[in-house]
Amino acid sequence: MPDERIAVVTGANRGIGLAVVRGLVERGYLTVLGSRDLAHGEAATASLSAGEFVLPRRLDVTDPSSIAHLAAELADRFGHLDVLVNNAAILYDTWQQATTADLDVVRAAMETNLYGPWRTLHTLLPLLRASRHGRIVNVSSEAGSLSGMGAGTPAYAVSKAALNALTRILAAELTSSHILVNAVCPGWVATDMGGPGGRPVAEGAASVLWAVDLPDDGPSGGFFRDGRPLAW
Numbered sequence: 007m008p009d010e011r012i013a014v015v016t017g018a019n020r021g022i023g024l025a026v027v028r029g030l031v032e033r034g035y036l037t038v039l040g041s042r043d044l045a046h047g048e049a050a051t052a053s054l055s056a057g058e059f060v061l062p063r064r065l066d067v068t069d070p071s072s073i074a075h076l077a078a079e080l081a082d083r084f085g086h087l088d089v090l091v092n093n094a095a096i097l098y099d100t101w102q103q104a105t106t107a108d109l110d111v112v113r114a115a116m117e118t119n120l121y122g123p124w125r126t127l128h129t130l131l132p133l134l135r136a137s138r139h140g141r142i143v144n145v146s147s148e149a150g151s152l153s154g155m156g157a158g159t160p161a162y163a164v165s166k167a168a169l170n171a172l173t174r175i176l177a178a179e180l181t182s183s184h185i186l187v188n189a190v191c192p193g194w195v196a197t198d199m200g201g202p203g204g205r206p207v208a209e210g211a212a213s214v215l216w217a218v219d220l221p222d223d224g225p226s227g228g229f230f231r232d233g234r235p236l237a238w
């Protein structure tokens with residue numbers, strides 16, 4: 007069905023990604039629930055009430071072949087992609103300081119949190135270009151804001167600052183397309199990564215979905231939380 011609206015969410019088997027999938031399905035998107043372990047993705051899909059509008063697929067953002075496999079299926083079945091939510095991330099390294107950081111940990115964070123979205127974008131961009139209303143949402147964090155940056159979480163903070171930089175560059179390179187590219191912070195959210203005390207997962211997801219819902223003349227190349235600009 008060429009007119010069907012299609013979305014892909016990475017790291018969607020739990021946390022904010024799963025809630026974003028729920029929100030996309032409510033909006034009428036046929037949504038790929040990307041999960042690096044397919045069994046976890048299928049279990050997450052079964053937990054959703056509208057599971058028939060969800061495609062659980064193995065998608066490891068560090069594994070180019072898994073992304074290429076998905077791209078080939080989407081090209082074959084739909085010929086386009088409307089929304090890419092780069093949500094997967096790891097290593098909120100609260101135990102580290104930059105002065106003594108394990109660079110293997112930093113490298114691992116960059117591999118998933120920066121190169122993951124980057125290579126996913128590379129592979130899916132031809133499909134996004136075929137959309138009339140493409141949206142790329144890079145799920146970032148205020149921890150990556152240079153203006154507010156202090157000590158600690160060096161791997162995570164540097165990876166999110168770099169993701170923010172990538173967001174700006176991509177937005178500038180894609181201005182003549184119909185694709186809006188934004189970075190979004192979901193706020194402190196009570197997930198496995200955020201821990202207890204954060205706000206409800208649905209609120210974090212709503213911050214992300216705001217950037218999906220933007221009109222065609224909406225902002226691109228920005229950094230937002232709850233629809234309001236954040237300082238870079």
Ligand SMILES: NC(=O)c1ccc[n+]([C@@H]2O[C@H](COP(=O)([O-])OP(=O)(O)OC[C@H]3O[C@@H](n4cnc5c(N)ncnc54)[C@H](OP(=O)(O)O)[C@@H]3O)[C@@H](O)[C@H]2O)c1
Nearest residue numbers: 017019021022066067093094095147194195197198199200
């Ligand atoms: N929670 C917060 O307070 C907070 C604040 C600011 C920003 N964020 C951002 O929000 C996003 C979602 O965070 P969350 O709190 O929902 O985290 P989470 O509960 O830890 O979930 C992370 C998800 O990413 C997946 N993932 C990890 N590595 C992957 C890979 N290589 N390929 C594909 N998926 C992978 C995980 O899969 P597995 O189940 O297989 O591990 C999991 O589904 C992240 O970008 C995070 O940096 C969160």
